[in-house]
Amino acid sequence: MKQTVRIFGLMAALSLLCAALCGCGDNTRTITGFGLNTVVSVTVFDGDEASLSDALVLLGELERRLSRTVDASEIARANRAGGAPTAISDDTAELLRLALSFSELSGGKFDITVCPASSLWDFGAAEPAIPSSGALSEAVSRIGYEMVSLSGNTLTLSGGAELDLGGIAKGYIADRIAEQLKAAEKERAIVNLGGNVVVFGGKADGTPFTVGIQKPFGASGETALTLCLTDGAVATSGTYERCFTRDGILYHHILDPETGMPASTGLSSVTVITGSSAEADALSTVCFLLGETEGMALIEERTDTEAVFIREDGSVLLSSGLSRGDGFVTVQ
Numbered sequence: 001m002k003q004t005v006r007i008f009g010l011m012a013a014l015s016l017l018c019a020a021l022c023g024c025g026d027n028t029r030t031i032t033g034f035g036l037n038t039v040v041s042v043t044v045f046d047g048d049e050a051s052l053s054d055a056l057v058l059l060g061e062l063e064r065r066l067s068r069t070v071d072a073s074e075i076a077r078a079n080r081a082g083g084a085p086t087a088i089s090d091d092t093a094e095l096l097r098l099a100l101s102f103s104e105l106s107g108g109k110f111d112i113t114v115c116p117a118s119s120l121w122d123f124g125a126a127e128p129a130i131p132s133s134g135a136l137s138e139a140v141s142r143i144g145y146e147m148v149s150l151s152g153n154t155l156t157l158s159g160g161a162e163l164d165l166g167g168i169a170k171g172y173i174a175d176r177i178a179e180q181l182k183a184a185e186k187e188r189a190i191v192n193l194g195g196n197v198v199v200f201g202g203k204a205d206g207t208p209f210t211v212g213i214q215k216p217f218g219a220s221g222e223t224a225l226t227l228c229l230t231d232g233a234v235a236t237s238g239t240y241e242r243c244f245t246r247d248g249i250l251y252h253h254i255l256d257p258e259t260g261m262p263a264s265t266g267l268s269s270v271t272v273i274t275g276s277s278a279e280a281d282a283l284s285t286v287c288f289l290l291g292e293t294e295g296m297a298l299i300e301e302r303t304d305t306e307a308v309f310i311r312e313d314g315s316v317l318l319s320s321g322l323s324r325g326d327g328f329v330t331v332q
Contacts, residue, residue: 035059036067036170038194042177045188045204054184055177055191062176065092066169068115068162078155079115079162086155093153095172095278099165102282103145105298108257109289110282113157115164116142117260123242123253130246136260143257170196171235171281178277191277195236198277202230216240216268216310224310225324233277237284238269238310254288265291268312273322274305283307292317 030043031052042055068075078086088096102110116139120131131139147161157163170193178198181189188201190209199209208230212223217240227234239262243252256263270288272280283305287295292309299307299319309317318324 031056036063036173036193040193042181042192043190044181044186045201046186048184048186051181051184051186055180058177058180059173059193062091062173065089066095066165066173068164075163075165078157081157083156083158088153088155090153093150093155095165095169096148096150096155098172098278099168099282100145100148100150102168102286106286106290108145110167110286111143111145111257112163112165112167113143113145113147113161114255114257115162116140116160117255117257118164118166118253120260121253121255123244128244128251130251131260140258140260143260167285168278168282170194171233171277171279174198174233174277196277196281197234198232199229200231213271213308214238214240214269216314225308225316227273229273232273232275233280234271234273235277235280235284236269236271237288240268254285256289263289265289266312267292267309269310270295271308272299272305273307274302
């Protein structure tokens with residue numbers, strides 16, 4: 001078994017048609033597949049292959065409930081309901097409550113009703129188009145987390161609002177997989193859902209795992225820094241992940257809900273390290289949208305939460321609980 005495990009925030013775009021289970025030396029086992037529109041992998045270190053298969057089953061179940069692009073999902077049904085109440089599962093209700101708390105925390109910068117605007121952008125197209133100002137104006141009129149009403153397991157969307165949980169769902173699912181592995185008495189594991197990473201237990205020799213923070217606009221797997229982490233979650237929001245350039249202007253997928261346009265905050269990426277992948281996922285987007293000053297102030301207010309901000313010029317800003325070595329960042 002390798003003594004260092006590197007997990008890169010931006011994985012190569014692989015087209016895996018099915019999950020592949022393979023041994024990685026000694027009792028280490030990794031299952032890799034495609035879900036949530038990205039490459040996903042789960043690694044355990046005791047040779048239990050059943051727990052890995054169960055992890056992908058759980059991922060599939062949650063994706064079918066939470067993805068707005070899965071026609072039969074609870075989110076898609078709510079978006080089509082035209083304001084009528086929609087019954088949702090406990091999982092979806094739990095995630096919505098958490099997501100709404102971050103909408104409130106960020107003063108609406110993180111807004112799960114951004115769907116009318118995000119659906120206008122297709123960053124994966126061969127020739128991506130910039131939406132018209134009229135289309136964006138109409139879309140923005142239907143954005144506002146205040147239009148989401150959640151009462152128990154009943155969801156109601158008013159004012160033409162539609163949900164897009166892309167800023168938090170992967171993190172939530174990563175947490176759930178990690179919880180399932182712990183319940184199955186796995187002592188050490190790595191969950192990587194397209195760069196939303198959860199680790200626990202550390203390596204066999206008692207040293208931390210290392211998680212690579214992608215260098216913005218570098219080659220896939222080229223790291224800006226490497227984070228040492230035994231237990232916790234890491235998530236990154238960056239302008240380099242889904243983007244295109246037109247007339248010298250970079251257009252990326254992190255949208256300002258007030259304009260429907262890509263946010264411009266002087267940052268290329270924000271990486272958040274905390275105990276929950278869902279929180280890291282949401283906070284990385286929140287901090288990017290708030291910008292360097294307000295975003296770092298928010299991180300410093302929260303216990304057991306750290307962040308790495310990478311500016312557009314490539315310089316790095318660390319939160320106070322991190323120390324930087326020769327290419328490494330350590331949680332103090």
